[in-house]
Amino acid sequence: MLLKKDKKIARVKKSMKDMILIKLQSLLDNLSDLRDDEGIPMSVRLSIVESKRLADSIYKDLQADLNLEELEQQPEQNTVTSLPEPKTKLLIVDDDEDNQKMLLFTLKKRGFEVISELDPVKALKKLEEINPKILLLDIMMPGMTGFEFLRHLKRHPLYDKLKVLVGSARNFEKDRISVLEEGAHGFIAKPYNINELTLKLKSLLR
Amino acid sequence: MKKILNLEHFEILEETDQDEPGFLASLTQGFEKNATELLRQLKESVHRKNLEHYTFLAHKLKGISGALGASLLSNLASEAEIMSKSEQNFEKLEKILKEMDSAYTVCLDAIKKRQKNS
Numbered sequence: 001m002l003l004k005k006d007k008k009i010a011r012v013k014k015s016m017k018d019m020i021l022i023k024l025q026s027l028l029d030n031l032s033d034l035r036d037d038e039g040i041p042m043s044v045r046l047s048i049v050e051s052k053r054l055a056d057s058i059y060k061d062l063q064a065d066l067n068l069e070e071l072e073q074q075p076e077q078n079t080v081t082s083l084p085e086p087k088t089k090l091l092i093v094d095d096d097e098d099n100q101k102m103l104l105f106t107l108k109k110r111g112f113e114v115i116s117e118l119d120p121v122k123a124l125k126k127l128e129e130i131n132p133k134i135l136l137l138d139i140m141m142p143g144m145t146g147f148e149f150l151r152h153l154k155r156h157p158l159y160d161k162l163k164v165l166v167g168s169a170r171n172f173e174k175d176r177i178s179v180l181e182e183g184a185h186g187f188i189a190k191p192y193n194i195n196e197l198t199l200k201l202k203s204l205l206r
Numbered sequence: 207m208k209k210i211l212n213l214e215h216f217e218i219l220e221e222t223d224q225d226e227p228g229f230l231a232s233l234t235q236g237f238e239k240n241a242t243e244l245l246r247q248l249k250e251s252v253h254r255k256n257l258e259h260y261t262f263l264a265h266k267l268k269g270i271s272g273a274l275g276a277s278l279l280s281n282l283a284s285e286a287e288i289m290s291k292s293e294q295n296f297e298k299l300e301k302i303l304k305e306m307d308s309a310y311t312v313c314l315d316a317i318k319k320r321q322k323n324s
Contacts, residue, residue: 098270101232101233101236102219105225109222169269191280
């Protein structure tokens with residue numbers, strides 16, 4: 001009985017923390033128009049690690065003000081744990097099969113409808129048929145690089161309705177800026193931190 | 207001490223495996239097959255002194271090991287990729303390749319041990 005209660009409290013705490021992180025990510029995204037003295041967008045300068053640190057400190061303050069026992073006693077459907085998770089269609093374009101498999105299941109568990117394509121040329125052809133809301137794109141792929149893909153995508157009728165997150169192991173400042181200049185809406189470094197990836201995908205959808 | 211596995215990432219995979227039985231086993235199988243092949247090809251590229259191919263393979267190895275949370279191998283592969291771009295020292299590249307070979311065994315053992323104990 002005690003275990004069940006503890007689990008419930010842990011779930012409430014986790015949901016609160018997730019909500020705070022999503023809100024912070026959204027704030028960071030809105031900083032994209034601001035640049036520092038070197039001309040680098042603030043959203044590039046402020047990493048997810050820094051935003052997590054901020055979230056942790058805010059969470060600790062909140063924890064002191066909230067009585068989690070009261071929340072735990074509320075009916076399940078009224079607690080923050082039951083926030084609706086929309087099924088968003090996500091297309092992953094990545095030539096790495098293992099990475100795709102890993103993302104397919106972990107992101108499915110996090111509320112996404114995941115479709116994956118190993119071949120970027122085929123992905124571009126099938127884009128209208130798939131009609132995704134969001135695209136997770138790799139950079140280093142045979143046949144067509146992520147940069148080339150983005151150039152084609154900008155001329156595609158779906159581009160205006162689509163959010164693109166570029167994921168790459170080429171985590172250099174130059175690359176991170178280039179993908180944003182090529183029309184992507186965000187960048188995430190590989191290997192993926194699934195929690196960070198989920199937050200970035202969700203924040204792009206707002 | 208260097209981290210063998212990225213436990214935060216691996217726990218997410220284990221959590222997913224509870225909903226999708228066989229997911230982790232299939233991911234491990236893929237890693238075993240592909241990492242072995244990439245390490246074999248890396249040795250070949252050193253032997254043939256093909257620097258460009260070495261960079262490409264190290265990049266691939268970094269990706270597949272990272273996907274499974276095998277951080278010891280992933281970090282070494284990342285080092286090897288950077289090294290192959292910045293200097294044409296095949297002695298150093300061969301040395302780090304040997305380290306990657308051992309790291310692969312250590313990571314795979316750790317992954318299998320965790321799966322056995324779960």
